[in-house]
Amino acid sequence: MISRRNIRVKVMQTLYALDSMDQVLKPGEPVKLLQKQFDLTRQLLVYVLHFITEVARYAETDAKNRASKHLPTAQDLVVNTKIAGNDLLWKILEDASFKKTLAEDKVDRFIDKELVRKIYHELTDSDEYAAYISLQGREPKSEKGIIDFIYSNLLITNEAFTSHVEEFFNNWDDDCDMVNLLVQNYLNKPGTYDFQKMLSNEKWAFAKDLLQTVLEKKALTLEMIKPKLKNWDPERIATLDMILMEMGVCEFLYFETIPPKVTINEYIDLAKEYSTSQSGQFVNGILDNIHKELVKDEKLNKVTYKK
Missing domain, CATH: 1.10.940.10 (NusB-like)
Structure with a gap:
């Protein structure tokens, strides 16, 4: 999932943090600090994917809110919730590794519900969304296309979203390019990531060895x-x-x-x-x-x- 270049960046950041510390570290502490760097990357990745799903699932919340108005209009009673059943969306939601990591890292606590609502309405106002809900059935290309649109056009290029992410993840500036690539790859092949293991054994050994070699x-x-x-x-x-x-x-x-x-x-x-x-x-x-x-x-x- 993570390239050797990204590993070098994490080792560099760990060494820089160690250089800034005054206290003498216990054996094993530098490696723990390095592991924390990769943990933060995982949490950021999972949060971005979680936010995508929250925007798509908001269709059901919107339908309920509008139907429960004191005097709902005819339009309020026929909100299209097709996207809430999107095939790609549910492949993400049913991914066991994603669900486990989301529960363990508890990144859902960072969700800004008002921002989700605003981005959802930007979605429903778009021509892409109108074209999506006008299609009968669930053609794989359109199912993936609308999720890609949410991510590429409404999140990653949205200053409000990136500012929100930066507020909770101070590694955003360093990791955004890597996470962007990881998100795109995951949307192409949902369910193929082991979120509990961001690095293969070989790459983790490279990361640890590089850190320890530089120190020793x-x-x-x-x-x-x-x-x-x-x-x-x-x-x-x-x-x-x-x-x-x-x-x-x-x-x-x-x-x-x-x-x-x-x-x-x-x-x-x-x-x-x-x-x-x-x-x-x-x-x-x-x-x-x-x-x-x-x-x-x-x-x-x-x-x-x-x-």
């Missing part, structure tokens, strides 16, 4: 980085840049299956996105220099740090 080999990586800084004062270099370079050097030395070129490109991109405007070029220069020196000295013999 910090002295060695700094010993290799500092001579390459030339006129730069290590104390004045952006903390994130140092963390990214330490991660890159650790991948050079200890991660046997990752080509050095991939490592360099990944950390250039992360530096550009998460650090300063000059960070991409800076990180590129240092990592490329270290890589060339390792090759020249025949020291690029990757062996896991545990050995």
Whole structure:
């Protein structure tokens, strides 16, 4: 579900948080902090999916509210609730893993019912909705199309919705692109995610090993980085840049299956996105220099740090 690039971001964020802490951590605490990062991503993903279902299901609430008016109009008594029975909607609602995670994480407590109502009425005012309810039967393409429309046109591009999500999930800015991709993939194949296991065993091992390697080999990586800084004062270099370079050097030395070129490109991109405007070029220069020196000295013999 989650790519190696996303894993690197979570490791980077964990290392940055650890660097900001004053207290001495107990053994195992850094890994717990890393796990929490992935837990927050899961909660955000589940909440976005839950919000989609709440908008679609509001059709029944709207029908009841309008029918229970003191003097309902003829239109109030014939509200179309087709979307509440949407096939894709119910595949999500009946997904055992989704239901279990929704109950355990209790993210439904964040629901803004008034925002759900407003977005539902934006939906019913749209041409897409009119076309959807005019169709007889439940053709798979139209069933998925209207759910996609709710997500892509009424939620993810809606400032009110994104502001609402940001209020409860401080990881939104970092995770929105990843969660967007995960939501789209899930809507294409509902029921295929194990929400209790956001990472495969292999990827979780990579995440833990990368974190622990950087922490345990910090002295060695700094010993290799500092001579390459030339006129730069290590104390004045952006903390994130140092963390990214330490991660890159650790991948050079200890991660046997990752080509050095991939490592360099990944950390250039992360530096550009998460650090300063000059960070991409800076990180590129240092990592490329270290890589060339390792090759020249025949020291690029990757062996896991545990050995």
